[in-house]
Amino acid sequence: MSTVALRDVTKVWPDGTVAVDKAGLEVRDGEFLVLLGPSGCGKSTILRMIAGLEEPTAGIILLNGEPVTDLAPRDRQIAMVFQDFALYPHMTVSGNIAFPLKLSGVEAAAREERIGDVATALGIGELLGRKPTQLSGGQRQRVAMGRAIVRRPGLFLMDEPLSNLDSGLRAELRAEITSMTRELGVTTMYVTHDQAEALTMADRVAIMRGGVLQDVGTPTEVYGRPATLYVAAFLGSPRMNLLEASVYVQLDRYVVLDLGEQALYIPWHDIRARAIAHYHGERIVVGMRAEALTPVAPDAPGDVLRGRIRYLEHHGHESLAFLDIGATAIVVDELGKGAAEAVPAGGALRRVGGALQRLTGRSDRAAPKSGGAAKVSMLSDPGRHHRRPAEVAVRLAPYPAVSPGHPLAIGVRMEALHFFDEHGDRIDIGWR
């Protein structure tokens, strides 16, 4: 049983790379928390600091409420599994799993019992007599997990443990890992860059970009109410349509979201109109997931956008149409590897992700803290995004009777729209 807390944890490598920037995070007892972000965003560095394999440059890590700064890795009650699991080739499966127990002096009979329990939980009971070379990749990874979990750690850290496996096996093992950790009640932190893995496995997901924690919440929260433009762009398939809009207010009538060649109207009596009206004369970003858009009859009234199909993608169970509607898309850059900037000698940290930090204003969701750096307008900084003609993704039935060039009208479910300000922060519309 373990809890983990990170308070303003920063890691700056000797070459000045800011791998983790003032991360604040609480992991609850028995929770399965997934750290999600692109390659190089600092996920592994966070795990390694918790395990005691790296030291934070600043900030505090607490395990069970106690600072661990001076606690050696072996005293932290932590087990870790990496993507490149190394088993002892000359030992059997049973010997591999038994090894950490032998080291800590557990009696033979107790060892056998615990190996049996773990092997059953992981479905490898039949394989105990085999050597690693006689196992498939998935079976080897199960053994590696067995070896880690058999010591009954308080905290289980997993760094992309499935990334070397093929996709079918990954999906199968996802369910096994979560059911095993839940059964054992062990607190788990799991690193991945795969959003499907994160959304299906996590109790809560923490999303990182360029060393900065962007948002923390349940899969439903981070998907349904992303805290930043980056989280909105990162989660979901197809990706959320993010369109630049100029805001104009017609007092007592409506707020106009001018998308370029056409516009959407939020009636004045709608509670969101007042929140958006605040941005009169400015540009914001309107986010619409494909599920907010439905093809309608060409002459349908109401909130409808019209365009021409640029191209189609067939996915078997559905088709996606990508529509030119004469709008501008905001494409958010990933900011993974090499994104964190170097610290000039003796100088202040220059913040890359800082412009996307925000307070979610909700106590049950971690509020990434502003590091004090001046906010930079994301929409006028080409280092954080780029613009291109929008190709709005709309879901259609499999193999629809339309082709590229075909005109299409799409009804917009206005209540499902997301709004982001020029800094990339979610505009709180006062509900949901």
Ligand SMILES: Nc1ncnc2c1ncn2[C@@H]1O[C@H](COP(=O)(O)OP(=O)(O)OP(=O)(O)O)[C@@H](O)[C@H]1O
């Ligand atoms: N020992 C090191 N010295 C200098 N820079 C490092 C070192 N280890 C990692 N980095 C850098 O720190 C940043 C964060 O790395 P980290 O391994 O935590 O990312 P990650 O999100 O886990 O990526 P991946 O998914 O590729 O493992 C990267 O820019 C990486 O290049």
